[in-house]
Amino acid sequence: MTIADSINLAEQPTAEGGFTSSVYGPVHSWRLGWSLGVDLLLNTSTCSFNCVYCQLGDIQLKTANRAIYVPTEKLERDLRLSQWEKADIITLSGNGEPTLALNLGEVIRFIKEYTQKPVMVLTNATLLNDPTVQRDLALADQVACKLDAATDGVLQRMNRPVAGVTLEGIISGIEAFRRGYKGKLSLQCMFMPTNSEDVDALTGLIAKISPDEVQLNTPKRPYPMEWVVDSRGNHSEPLVKSQQLRTISEAEADRIEQLIREKAPNLPLISIYRK
Numbered sequence: 001m002t003i004a005d006s007i008n009l010a011e012q013p014t015a016e017g018g019f020t021s022s023v024y025g026p027v028h029s030w031r032l033g034w035s036l037g038v039d040l041l042l043n044t045s046t047c048s049f050n051c052v053y054c055q056l057g058d059i060q061l062k063t064a065n066r067a068i069y070v071p072t073e074k075l076e077r078d079l080r081l082s083q084w085e086k087a088d089i090i091t092l093s094g095n096g097e098p099t100l101a102l103n104l105g106e107v108i109r110f111i112k113e114y115t116q117k118p119v120m121v122l123t124n125a126t127l128l129n130d131p132t133v134q135r136d137l138a139l140a141d142q143v144a145c146k147l148d149a150a151t152d153g154v155l156q157r158m159n160r161p162v163a164g165v166t167l168e169g170i171i172s173g174i175e176a177f178r179r180g181y182k183g184k185l186s187l188q189c190m191f192m193p194t195n196s197e198d199v200d201a202l203t204g205l206i207a208k209i210s211p212d213e214v215q216l217n218t219p220k221r222p223y224p225m226e227w228v229v230d231s232r233g234n235h236s237e238p239l240v241k242s243q244q245l246r247t248i249s250e251a252e253a254d255r256i257e258q259l260i261r262e263k264a265p266n267l268p269l270i271s272i273y274r275k
C-alpha cells in the first residue's frame, strides 16, 4: 500500500464490513499488563524516526510535522466501541510517533474523563522541546521516552531521524519536560550491536536524566518487510515476511544493568531478560 492509497484508511470499511479502528487490543505487555492501544497515526506508519528495529518496518511517512491524522471524533467513537473496560492502562503508541498528532492533548483529556484509567504515551522524544507538546504530554500519567543513542553517529545509524533532529535537542527536550512533569517518566533503551559502542556514555546519560524508571530492551520481534496496520499490536507470529534482528545476549544485558546500577544505584530498572 502506498501513502496515497492509505490516506483515508481511517474511514475505509474493511473486508469484514467493519472499519479500521484507531483503538486496538487490549494486548498484553511485559511492562504494562493489559494495555489498550490508541493509534493517532493509523493511516500509514508515520514517525520522525525510522528505527532499524521498528516493528512497523520501514516508516512510510517520515516527518516531524504535527497534524491531525485521526480526528478526535473518530477516536471517541472507536473508544466507546472498544473493550476498554478490560484494560489496566491505555497506551498511545500505534503506527508511529504519537506526539505528531496535533490533537494529542484533546484525546488524552477525553480518554481520562471517559474511562478513568491511567494513560501512558510512548514517545521518541524528538518533539519534546516544543512547549505545546510538553503541555499535551503533561496530561498523561506516564510518559516513556525512547533513548537508544549517546552520540549523533549512533542516532543516525540506529534511529535514522528526519533532518534537523539531533541528540542534543532530544536530551534537552527530555530534561526540560522532566523538570515540570508530575507523572512517571521512564526511559526505554533498546540495545543491539549497533549501539554497543555507546553503552558507557548512554548509561551516564540515563543517570544524568534520572528518570523514575529505566527499561532495558533488545529487539526480539523480527523486522517486517512491509507495513500493515495491524503491526501496531503485539503478535507472537510475524504478520508479513520479516527478518530477524541482531539482539544483545543476556550476559550483555546484565553488564549494562550493572553499569547503570553503578552510576544510578537507586534507579528502578526493568529488563526484558527478567520479565
Ligand code: SF4
Binding pocket: 047, 048, 049, 050, 051, 053, 054, 055, 056, 059, 095, 096, 097, 123, 124, 146
Ligand atoms: S520511534 Fe517507534 S515508531 Fe518511530 S521508527 Fe522508532 S520504533 Fe518505529
